[in-house]
Amino acid sequence: MPVHPLVGHLDARQQLARAFRTARLPQVLVLTGPAGIGKQRLGLWLAALVFCAETGDEPCGRCPACRAVDGLVHPDLHWFIPIPRPKAADREKQVEEAEEALAQVLAERRAATLYPAPDPMASHGLASVRLLQRRAVLTPVLGRRKVFLLGEADRLVVQEASQEAANALLKLLEEPPADSLFVLTTVDARRLLPTIRSRAVPLRVNRLSEEEVAQVLRAGGRPTPTEEGLRERVALAEGSVGAALAQDEAAGAAYDAAREMLEAVLAGQAGLPARMERALRQTPWAARGEFTAMLDALADTLSEAARAAVGEAPRRPLPEGLRNRRDAAALVRAIERVAGAREAAAGNVNPQILLATLGEELAEVL
Numbered sequence: 001m002p003v004h005p006l007v008g009h010l011d012a013r014q015q016l017a018r019a020f021r022t023a024r025l026p027q028v029l030v031l032t033g034p035a036g037i038g039k040q041r042l043g044l045w046l047a048a049l050v051f052c053a054e055t056g057d058e059p060c061g062r063c064p065a066c067r068a069v070d071g072l073v074h075p076d077l078h079w080f081i082p083i084p085r086p087k088a089a090d091r092e093k094q095v096e097e098a099e100e101a102l103a104q105v106l107a108e109r110r111a112a113t114l115y116p117a118p119d120p121m122a123s124h125g126l127a128s129v130r131l132l133q134r135r136a137v138l139t140p141v142l143g144r145r146k147v148f149l150l151g152e153a154d155r156l157v158v159q160e161a162s163q164e165a166a167n168a169l170l171k172l173l174e175e176p177p178a179d180s181l182f183v184l185t186t187v188d189a190r191r192l193l194p195t196i197r198s199r200a201v202p203l204r205v206n207r208l209s210e211e212e213v214a215q216v217l218r219a220g221g222r223p224t225p226t227e228e229g230l231r232e233r234v235a236l237a238e239g240s241v242g243a244a245l246a247q248d249e250a251a252g253a254a255y256d257a258a259r260e261m262l263e264a265v266l267a268g269q270a271g272l273p274a275r276m277e278r279a280l281r282q283t284p285w286a287a288r289g290e291f292t293a294m295l296d297a298l299a300d301t302l303s304e305a306a307r308a309a310v311g312e313a314p315r316r317p318l319p320e321g322l323r324n325r326r327d328a329a330a331l332v333r334a335i336e337r338v339a340g341a342r343e344a345a346a347g348n349v350n351p352q353i354l355l356a357t358l359g360e361e362l363a364e365v366l
């Protein structure tokens with residue numbers, strides 16, 4: 001699957017295209033701006049512009065070079081993404097491991113064009129920088145240039161060997177090979193090593209508009225079933241697709257917890273205490289927001305079951321025991337119980353106790 005089309009960032013695109021067409025594009029560029037707004041996607045766009053067979057202000061999207069960038073298979077595009085630290089002791093093996101890890105991440109990104117933020121522990125370690133050095137001296141395969149996209153470039157500083165990695169990269173950025181363009185991205189240029197920052201020309205990338213976030217979510221195959229839901233989600237995302245995706249993950253966890261609870265309730269009196277206990281244990285309510293999100297997911301799942309009970313198609317998968325209910329009235333009573341718990345949750349009530357009570361109430365009405 002090709003990466004989703006670049007949405008928004010028109011000012012940045014114009015500036016970059018103008019600089020490129022007049023041969024004033026800096027060789028080391030750092031795109032800065034909030035997390036999840038598409039800085040690396042913009043970097044891919046710039047790579048396509050540089051490689052494109054046409055000479056417009058946008059990559060044509062049709063030539064072999066553009067298509068190869070969109071498919072993340074262009075041999076002169078080197079996308080470095082933070083990866084877990086290699087385990088091998090041998091340096092050569094570490095580089096191989098880094099290469100494999102990067103190939104793996106790229107394969108994932110080909111499969112799912114919108115991706116969550118990398119693991120907080122992932123970084124650009126010495127092995128990645130070594131790999132980058134090796135690729136930097138290669139002759140371009142298809143065209144006349146190579147593009148190095150270094151996402152979350154500030155993650156270069158989280159390892160003990162970071163000084164060596166930083167120095168190696170610095171050397172490369174001080175005298176970049178003439179056929180190479182380096183595009184770094186970071187949330188805040190001040191997080192970059194000062195020596196690296198001083199060699200990179202910054203370009204500020206802004207938040208997306210709500211409509212643009214919605215467009216990216218649709219284009220990336222992560223739409224929201226209802227228009228109202230989409231609007232809510234986009235409003236909370238504050239111009240960041242990444243923030244919308246993080247919401248998805250949190251919502252996913254809330255729905256998992258809700259399903260676990262409903263399954264415990266539906267398993268019946270005999271199994272209830274043990275299963276409830278497990279459901280409760282599995283859900284560390286780190287924040288009150290998570291607890292209310294779980295109650296909302298519970299109410300939503302029950303109302304989808306009620307839709308199914310009156311013959312409409314549910315908009316999300318239902319737990320086994322709720323799939324073929326015909327008693328919409330019982331489901332509505334269950335939703336009322338959840339709404340009651342939701343109100344109580346606003347006060348200073350222990351979530352575990354509230355949930356245990358709610359479980360008993362639901363078992364009665366369902």
Ligand SMILES: [Zn+2]
Pocket residue numbers: 051052053054059060061062063064065066067
């Ligand atoms: Zn093209």
